[in-house]
Amino acid sequence: DTGSAAAVPIDPRFDIAYVTPVTIGTPPQTLQLDFDTGSSDLWVFSSHTPTSQIRGQEIYTPDKSTTSKLLDGHTWSITYGDGSASRGNVYTDNFTVGGLAVASQAIQCAQQVSSSFTTEESIDGLLGLGFSTLNTVNPASQLTFFDNAKSKLGSPVFTADLKNKQAGTYDFGFIDKAKYTGEITYVPVNPDPGYWTFTSSGYAVGSGNFSGSPITGIADTGTSLVYLPTAIVTAYYRQVQGATNSRNYGGYVFPCSATLPPFTFGVGETKFTIPASYMSYAPVTDGSSTCFGGLQSSSGIGVNIWGDVALKAAFVVFNGANPPTLGWATK
Numbered sequence: 001d002t003g004s005a006a007a008v009p010i011d012p013r014f015d016i017a018y019v020t021p022v023t024i025g026t027p028p029q030t031l032q033l034d035f036d037t038g039s040s041d042l043w044v045f046s047s048h049t050p051t052s053q054i055r056g057q058e059i060y061t062p063d064k065s066t067t068s069k070l071l072d073g074h075t076w077s078i079t080y081g082d083g084s085a086s087r088g089n090v091y092t093d094n095f096t097v098g099g100l101a102v103a104s105q106a107i108q109c110a111q112q113v114s115s116s117f118t119t120e121e122s123i124d125g126l127l128g129l130g131f132s133t134l135n136t137v138n139p140a141s142q143l144t145f146f147d148n149a150k151s152k153l154g155s156p157v158f159t160a161d162l163k164n165k166q167a168g169t170y171d172f173g174f175i176d177k178a179k180y181t182g183e184i185t186y187v188p189v190n191p192d193p194g195y196w197t198f199t200s201s202g203y204a205v206g207s208g209n210f211s212g213s214p215i216t217g218i219a220d221t222g223t224s225l226v227y228l229p230t231a232i233v234t235a236y237y238r239q240v241q242g243a244t245n246s247r248n249y250g251g252y253v254f255p256c257s258a259t260l261p262p263f264t265f266g267v268g269e270t271k272f273t274i275p276a277s278y279m280s281y282a283p284v285t286d287g288s289s290t291c292f293g294g295l296q297s298s299s300g301i302g303v304n305i306w307g308d309v310a311l312k313a314a315f316v317v318f319n320g321a322n323p324p325t326l327g328w329a330t331k
């Protein structure tokens with residue numbers, strides 16, 4: 001079997017996150033979930049979520065599904081890098097993504113979500129595509145959709161083809177040759193931290209020389225920006241007129257009129273260039289002439305993160321074979 005579904009930006013003006021339609025239960029209930037390779041819980045706004053915490057999101061109502069089953073006594077609780085959090089109980093039910101079906105997928109129903117989830121009306125929940133070892137369900141951790149689907153897939157892979165300010169695609173079980181150019185460069189993945197951890201072969205700022213220092217980080221579809229070591233980030237913003245590291249805005253900002261250099265990163269022998277237009281993330285507040293950078297320092301995070309700003313510049317194969325690898329191709 002295979003599956004293919006759209007990854008739609010939640011805001012047409014800038015790529016803060018992408019959502020993908022999924023169906024849960026019988027008859028099918030459709031929700032828009034944020035596919036996140038940086039976590040491994042599949043959780044949804046539900047009939048168990050206090051109505052005061054719901055603002056426009058679609059919800060899953062297990063009692064309306066003839067195939068839902070309560071996973072008695074199981075609970076979950078998760079906090080993300082940006083401080084957002086949710087927790088609740090667990091059901092199993094039929095689940096499909098782009099025509100690919102999994103029977104009795106663990107569906108984590110929110111009984112509590114933090115305010116940033118309530119205010120983000122376009123996200124009805126998350127679908128974790130990290131390694132199942134990170135799943136937070138107690139007393140028995142649950143498998144991700146990808147791990148449950150693997151045995152049905154021709155090839156144990158999923159691919160991310162995220163795009164700039166337009167809908168991209170998540171494919172499951174196959175690699176679509178029409179989505180990339182040249183060869184796919186595969187690099188080893190260290191699954192122990194629980195996310196797709198790989199080592200980039202270096203970087204260049206604009207037309208500057210390529211620095212071949214290895215950068216270990218994670219390929220994270222659930223993170224908007226790129227977070228790299230301070231030395232790299234300062235080297236980049238030294239090339240941007242008027243750029244400053246703003247405590248007020250929590251990162252590097254610059255005049256929206258500034259000329260930005262592109263940013264190149266290496267995977268094996270292949271080089272990927274993030275165009276300058278992707279490196280200006282968004283005005284710090286609506287209508288402001290100060291813009292927030294798409295590249296920020298990872299010093300406060302503890303891990304380097306190749307988020308959507310970088311992933312949009314490539315076609316990425318998440319190979320769930322043993323051992324797992326990551327494939328990168330230009331497009």
Ligand SMILES: CSC[C@H](NC(=O)[C@H](Cc1ccccc1)OC(=O)N1CCC(N)CC1)C(=O)N[C@@H](CC1CCCCC1)[C@@H](O)Cn1ccccc1=O
Nearest residue numbers: 016017034036038039080081082084120220222223224225
């Ligand atoms: C430095 S990890 C910060 C990162 N969260 C972001 O990237 C959010 C995404 C967002 C924001 C608002 C609406 C929608 C989406 O966006 C910003 O934080 N932005 C964009 C807007 C900018 N003005 C400020 C910077 C983050 O926790 N990701 C996790 C998944 C997210 C959680 C929030 C909801 C969307 C999915 C996750 O993969 C990060 N992870 C990765 C590895 C290990 C643990 C871990 O937890």
